[in-house]
Amino acid sequence: MRKLCPNLDREDALDTVLEVPLPEEMFPSDKGGGGKGGPSAHNAHYMWLKSQAFDKITEAAPKQLSGRSAELQLLLSVVGSPLIPMPIPNDTAFKRSVRESSIQASTAKYILQQYIAAMGGQAALTSVQSMYAVGKVRMSASEFHMGNDSSAAVPSSTAKSSAGEIGGFVLWQKRPELWYFELVMAGCKMSAGCNGKLAWRHSTSEQSHASRGPPRPLRRSLQGLDPRSTANLFADAVCIGEKIIKGEECFILKLEANPSVLKSRSASTFDIIRHTVWGYFSQRTGLLMQIEDSHLLRMRAGRGRQSLATNSTSHHQLTSNCSINSSNNDASIFWETSMESVIEDYRYIDGINLAHGGRTVVTLFRYGEGSVNHKRRMEEVWSIEEADFNLHGLNSDYFLPPSDLKIDND
Known part of the structure; x- marks a missing residue:
């Protein structure tokens, strides 16, 4: 991965320094000059370089996205930077005894000690x-299709013949309370962060x-990059059974988001009904093999569904990318988001075992009375190139959060 971008206006000029290292696949090929794929790749990268004006904060309201740009924003927000369901307790997993009143809870503590x-x-x-951590990603998405359609979803324009979009990211973290994340993909840049008091x-x-x-x-931190936070997250989980993941027999730990946390994440236009996390830990090695979470949101009837952006960009993008039957404002619409991440390629860095690759599949399902079901x-697919x-x-x-941060007081 390169941290410098070649100057496409003048070959003898200085290269451009990039904040996010970009994968080699995003650069035009040096072979063949103006051969096959040469001019289009050059122009695409030149246009990306010109789009660096996105670093400048403007007072103008952002324009509505459509087509491929909206698809990219949906990928960046839903797949690129989701948050975990709840705050992480401070080193609870390292202080509690495995002796608990509940056999499910004490079993979970023992599994975490092995982890x-x-x-x-x-x-x-x-x-x-x-x-x-510095890494690269490849993302793709299907079109919306009917919820009762068992056929394979048709790849969207972002899928590029199943190749998907390629991008790079960098994650900075100071304990779990402070973190900053940047992701660049196909000319779009998305950043997210937390200063310990709010996430943005x-x-x-x-x-x-x-x-x-x-x-x-x-x-993303819990996908093998931050084992300390992972252990603390599952400190209050219970063991609910076993399952084989990629040939490994695994224990299943389940964690439900606290109702008070769900209420604080809700607003006048929508309710967060539940948010559940499952962790699959290998019985043989103790490693986290897979993490899943399921999130159910209900849009309240007749309360201006398009204002869902106050909750998160991802659900705003969902409503923008799929028409809602507005003729029936008395029916609630439900959005269920399920994420499944397979975690692999563990390697030691300074005595700590980090996952260097994996794959996440996200399924979006919309249903409700007066609404056409959609999936x-x-x-x-991601890989870690460097970490320290x-x-x-x-x-x-x-x-620090950006100066144009909008805080919702609903």
Whole structure:
């Protein structure tokens, strides 16, 4: 991955320094000059370079996206930067005894102790105060199709003949409370962060928005990058059974979001009904093999469904990309988002076992009285190119929210 972008106006000029390293696949090929794929690749990258004006904050209201741009924004918000369901308790997993009144809870504590040992041990994990990771992703999405249609979904324009869109990302984190994430893909840039008091998101086409409810970590961190937070997240989970994942017999830990947290994330126009997380831990190695979560949202009848953007960009994009039957304002519409991430390629860095690759599949399902049922499938394949811990000079100033941040007081 390159951290410099070649100057496409003058070959003898200095290269452009990029904040997010871009995968080699995003650069035009140096072979063949103006041969096959040469001019189009050059022009596409030149247009991306010209689009760097998205770093400038303007007072004008963002324009509505349509077509391929809307598809890219949907991928970036739903797949690129979702948050986990709830705040993470501070090192609860490292303090509690495995002896609990409930056999399911005590079994879960024992499974977490095996996980902590497999990831490097308590001393190594608690020694981490900050980290960064650089990686690349490939995303694709299907078109909306009828909920009762069992046939395969038709790839959308972003799928590019099943190849998908390629991008790069960088994640900075100082303990779980402070984090900052940037993702660049196909000329679009999306950033998200948390300063310990609120989490926010900003994209190339929208004003910055703060997430409702208490600040929560990025879901991507729990996909093998932050074992300390993963252990703390499942500290209050219960063991509900076993399942084979990729040939490995795994214990299943289940965690439900607290009703008070769900209420704080709701608003006058929508309710968060539930948010559940499942973790699959290998019985043989203790590693986290898969993480799933399911999120159910109800849009209240007759309360202006399009204002759903106050909750998150992702659900605003959903309503923008699929028409809603507005003739029946007395019926509630439900959106169910299910995410399944397979985590693999564990490698040790400074004594800590980090996952360096994986795959996430997201299924969106809309249903309700007066609404045509729709399903959509999105997919992401990611890999970590570089990671390190305990960075010198990384302070809270690096995690400040953008100046145009809009805080909803609904």
